[in-house]
Amino acid sequence: MSSSPSAIRVAIIGGGLAGAAVLRGLLRYPHIAVDMYESRPTFRDEGPGLSFTTRALDILAAIDPDLEYCLDRAGAVFSTTETRVASGPDVGREIDISGLGWNCNKNVSRQAFLSEVLGCVPPHMMHPSTRISSVTELPSGQGLLLTFADGAKREYDIVIGADGTHGFTRQLVLGNDEYLVKPYPTGFWSLPIKVPLRRAQQLMGTQSLDTRKPRHMGWIGDGTGIIYDLLDNGTEVQIIVFGKTGDIREDDGLSEASWAKLFTPDEFRAMFSSNRVQVCQGAIDLILSVYTVQVAALCLLEHRPAPTYVTDNICLIGDSAHSMLPFPGASTSVSVEEALILSTLLGRLPSKAAIPAALRAFDQVCRPRAEDAARLSVETGLLVTGRAPGIGLNADLLQQHLRHKFDFLLNVDIEASRSAAVMIMDQLLGVGGSWP
Ligand SMILES: Cc1cc2nc3c(=O)[nH]c(=O)nc-3n(C[C@H](O)[C@H](O)[C@H](O)COP(=O)(O)OP(=O)(O)OC[C@H]3O[C@@H](n4cnc5c(N)ncnc54)[C@H](O)[C@@H]3O)c2cc1C
Structure with a gap:
């Protein structure tokens, strides 16, 4: 990592979608020196494809307008969503879900998309085959010391834990309580x-x-x-x-x-x-x-709801903060929202002393939304497997309960969330002003 002495040094642990999205968001701020560490040898991800609603596309574009084009270069397919009942007396009946219709989603291979997102990142910021084994506080608020699997050490001001469902950064924030830490x-x-x-x-x-x-x-x-x-x-x-x-x-x-x-x-x-x-x-x-x-x-x-996603200088995003069921595709959308809000707040840091305020503002805005998303994901999961109590495979009841289930994702007012986060950060710092 090469940075000026006054630069704010950020380490992102984990090179999945959440880490990659926040990295792209931070690239535009010259006062932030960022490194992303990934334990696997390449930034490959063989998981299932991702589905982006048109609203999530707007959020990607707000992080960096090029991200929308990354989807196209990754072979994303604009698709119309259709849901039907497959068993029981109402077999074949279509369930009409508000907002999910003609050309409402872009579906993309996760690996192709991740490769495109990271394609323009300067190679010196990306560190594959680099496992972080521990993070410790330096004395007198001097930042954080990262220790790598080979014993090397490096200092940072902020650690972003994007190391997924089984990552170790959740423990750095939540302590040793397995009930909270383990999915x-x-x-x-x-x-x-x-x-x-x-x-x-x-x-x-x-x-x-x-x-x-x-x-x-x-x-x-x-x-x-x-x-x-x-x-x-x-x-x-x-x-x-x-x-x-x-x-x-x-x-x-x-x-x-x-x-x-x-x-x-x-x-x-x-x-x-x-x-x-x-x-x-x-x-x-x-x-x-x-x-x-x-x-x-x-x-x-899934994880149990966490009392916080942050300490004074460590912040959890994506699946390390909130592994949730994938049914309405909420985890990807929420991870992208978090990348936008976190990069906005860090981009406004006037000094290292303001880091705790930025992270607390992130927590106050993003955590309640992720908890709502997790709850809705469980409800949706039960509905789409015909297992919701009292509803089962009854098409009329499925229709009634699924119709507005995706409003949460489709109607998100990300600019309002971004402004709220900035306002909280400013209040914590005792300054006025608004974004941008
Ligand atoms: C089976 C499955 C199906 C899913 N389906 C959907 C879906 O349909 N819709 C949807 O919206 N979401 C879905 N998701 C969730 C979605 O993929 C994630 O929410 C999203 O990709 C964000 O993931 P992430 O970047 O937080 O974590 P991950 O993608 O898990 O990335 C974490 C990265 O951190 C790295 N890492 C871990 N420990 C270390 C360490 N010590 N040092 C360095 N690197 C480390 C890992 O190698 C990994 O690459 C699914 C997830 C899974 C597992």
């Missing part, structure tokens, strides 16, 4: 696969996977659900199957076994036996052509 299994599981378009069309039909009319299609089953959409300029299909089991105890979250949910092929097929929709059965056949011996799904974890 726990929710009973939901998910299995994403990505296959070439032609292969998917062979089993799922060409009509449901029409590149001229790209759709983000969701089917609500009896304890299960299926989503599919097109990625990579329409050359690949992403299929995500998910479900809810009731057999997981909360304290299982502390064991390693909670990472995966294993099914035999017969058990897996049986879970979808009440789903009589042909395209869904094609998706199951496709998955079982890949997983012929054992089907390994991911247990979906």
Whole structure:
């Protein structure tokens, strides 16, 4: 890291989407010297594709107008969202969700997008293959000392913990209370696969996977659900199957076994036996052509609400702050909102002495929103697996409860949140003024 003595030194731990987005936001401020550390050898991310609402696109553009073009360069596909019931007496019925309709989402391969986001970042700021093993306070408020896995050390003024669900920075902020620090299994599981378009069309039909009319299609089953959409300029299909089991105890979250949910092929097929929709059965056949011996799904974890995301000089963002269920796609949107607000606040720092005020303002604005998002994600998860009590697979009730579930994401007033955060920071610093 090369920086002037007065520069504010920021270390981002974790090179996933949250870390990359805040890095792009901080690049525009010359008084901030930033380094991003990633333990993996490359900034690769093989996770499932991401879905950005048009509102999230505006937020990306507010971080840096180039980020919207990153999506296009990464082969994002503008898609129309459609949700239908797959099992029970109302099979086939469409559930109309307010704001999710024609060309409302851009779906993108996460790895392609991350590569584009980081493509223009000066290489000296990015440090792959670099695991941080500890962060300690320097005496007399002199900042933080990072120790690397090879024993090297480096000093910073701020650490941004973007190291994901299982990262260690959460403990730096929340202490040793495992109840708060460790994520726990929710009973939901998910299995994403990505296959070439032609292969998917062979089993799922060409009509449901029409590149001229790209759709983000969701089917609500009896304890299960299926989503599919097109990625990579329409050359690949992403299929995500998910479900809810009731057999997981909360304290299982502390064991390693909670990472995966294993099914035999017969058990897996049986879970979808009440789903009589042909395209869904094609998706199951496709998955079982890949997983012929054992089907390994991911247990979906979440964190319990945290009393804070910050200390005076450490700040959690993204999944290290709030792992949540992925159902309305809230985690990505919330991570991007946080990147914008945090980079705005740090960009306004008049001096190192103001760092605690900036981080506290971030916490006051971003934490309640993330908690709301987590709660809505659970409610949505139960609805889209037909497991919401008293609602099940009744299309009228599903319609009633899902119609406005996405308003939270689609109607976010990010400028109001940004202004509120700036105002709180100024109040804490005892100064007037408003953003920008
Ligand atoms: C299976 C799955 C499905 C999901 N589906 C969706 C979805 O459909 N919609 C949605 O909105 N969101 C979804 N999400 C969540 C979404 O991917 C994340 O919220 C978002 O990408 C932000 O992640 P992040 O950057 O906070 O963490 P991550 O992407 O986990 O990145 C953290 C990074 O930190 C690195 N790291 C960890 N420890 C260290 C260390 N000590 N030193 C250096 N580096 C370290 C890791 O290698 C990793 O690259 C899903 C997540 C998972 C796991």
